[in-house]
Amino acid sequence: MPDAVSRPTLEAVAARAGVSRATVSRVVNGGSGVREPLAERVRRAVEELGYVPNQAARSLVTKRHDAVAVVIAEPETRVFTDPFFALQLRGISKELTAHDNQLVLLLTEGRDDHTRVARYLAGGHVDGALVFSLHLDDPLPRLIHDAGVPTVFGGRPGWRDGTGPAVYVDCDNRGGARTAVRHLAALGRTRIAHLTGALDQTSAVDRLDGYRDVMAETPGGADPALVVESDFTPAGGEGAMRELLARRPDVDAVFAANDLSALGALRVLRERGLRVPQDVAVVGFDDMLPLAEQSDPPLTTVRQDIERMGRLMARLLLDGAATRPAARGAAARAGADGGDGGRPDAPPSGVILPTTLIRRASA
Amino acid sequence: MPDAVSRPTLEAVAARAGVSRATVSRVVNGGSGVREPLAERVRRAVEELGYVPNQAARSLVTKRHDAVAVVIAEPETRVFTDPFFALQLRGISKELTAHDNQLVLLLTEGRDDHTRVARYLAGGHVDGALVFSLHLDDPLPRLIHDAGVPTVFGGRPGWRDGTGPAVYVDCDNRGGARTAVRHLAALGRTRIAHLTGALDQTSAVDRLDGYRDVMAETPGGADPALVVESDFTPAGGEGAMRELLARRPDVDAVFAANDLSALGALRVLRERGLRVPQDVAVVGFDDMLPLAEQSDPPLTTVRQDIERMGRLMARLLLDGAATRPAARGAAARAGADGGDGGRPDAPPSGVILPTTLIRRASA
């Protein structure tokens, strides 16, 4: 790749405006404390030369980057085809942009990439990290922790080593699952099955727990045969649904761990000639639009505001909630950034967003 | 946001190893020209201190960043919910990673963000840019051009100002469209309609041209009523399909500009009780999986290898194909990066990837 064209430096601007570098720097960084005529001369020089500050030089001295890394662990190949990440990224991007921060996307395709990511984070490119899609045995959180970068996690982290409390944003997976199953029960269904998500992720575990909470207090009680392990994908949902029908042909309701797998289940049901919701009622999770709305039949599901989760993660990071015990003193900056945050509350270690049941035709 | 914890510097490593900074630098950057015992001492010191080079400092002197920006213009809100970008990003990410480059994602939510992006690019954060989703009237390419950063475009750029030839990667939109329409004609369909994409994008225009190419040589000739303008979205496809049925209830085939809009069309067809393909044959474009495969009926479509396009874009950039006339001399680096590129061919200004017709049930 060719070197970028050499651009004018502060020095050049200073020379052109007939002032010192310091003065130019002041003008460029907000201009306070510089008399107007001078400032104007500087601005003109900046304009004429097309000067743009060199960020590397700036970061070197300020130790700030106005950039945040988003780390998406991608053990399978499932990341970007899942609209979930897309939405979260949108939220993050919006919030970051509003605070003049850049989003640096770090995708990890496998174990090999973990060290690369850790190196990047430790390399002082970014002021913080937003980390997603963690699996229980993931070595990434440790590496990231060691990189010494403030971090907010997307989804409750599931590790149990001594990495200490992590700041994270999640939705009320357990509560949402309860709502879904209760809805099914209220419909008079008695043989309510659950197609789980990938059980190495806490979201799947929590939803399963929620399902069990309700089933335990149900007349029939919990039947293990009604729980089929799956993996959040449409294909997984199909497979699990087939397995379920083999085990319990009399099933009359299905709570799928997410909309994608619910869609898979719907397909199998249709192909078997089972009517939804008459024969089998189906509830999903996520309210992934437009999928959930346009499925056949439209999917009743538990909505979580994914984009908002993303925004919140970014805000927590910028507000300094992710500060590790050692280093303090950032709330001021977040406030000065013109944001709406900056309240020096005690940093929460986990923020749980509510869920709502969206009733459509499938249950 | 809190400052990152202070990390050890080259200086510290040098002190610990009892050598000069220069020696440490040499070891860290490949170690050639340093006698083994010394090098070993340095490596141990690096290890013990957990030293990671500060990239800002490094870039300041090398003027290289090993980072590439991906710019996605998002005039509408349609970017991340479209699997298209996801796939392209995957390809880009893979290629970049293989060459130890970082991907920096720049999302623009609207006009305001354009200057921000231009500033970022000019700010010397990245060695090059990959730019997408351009619309005909987009001011972004000009801004990016002025930022003086080597750039590869995704999709044939459509502007006509004097910005000079651009390097881009695209699929054979026109040829693919021809194939699709010929297939429909070969099926004996005579009233073949086209639901266009957003016509401010060259891909939509090219596909429309391909459709017209074939229709022109068809017995009936081209009937303008059979062309309905749409926008690449499922909702747009629905609307266009309704409009089409209003105009020409006798339509017996539809070529949709992409799979997403084809899905919309399919839905309207089903709702009107028209059978696909018996009454109306439908062909899409993209072969967006798993959507195209799992639609009802499965969609016959024109496949383009989107992920490969992404990979190719990244490779072209890294190989220095995007060098602007002024600055030369990067092929060596790309080769030394351990890549498979680096052949000093004349830089192509456009690379067109082939398309294939994938026959499924819808036509």
Next chain:
DNA sequence: TTGAAAGCGCTAACAG
């Protein structure tokens, strides 16, 4: 081979 020294472009005291 190794080290000393000179910056890369910028900000941030500190004087004036």
Next chain:
DNA sequence: CTGTTAGCGCTTTCAA
């Protein structure tokens, strides 16, 4: 208010 002066942490001549 403005300029002068140190560096930020690193690479890279240039000598030794």
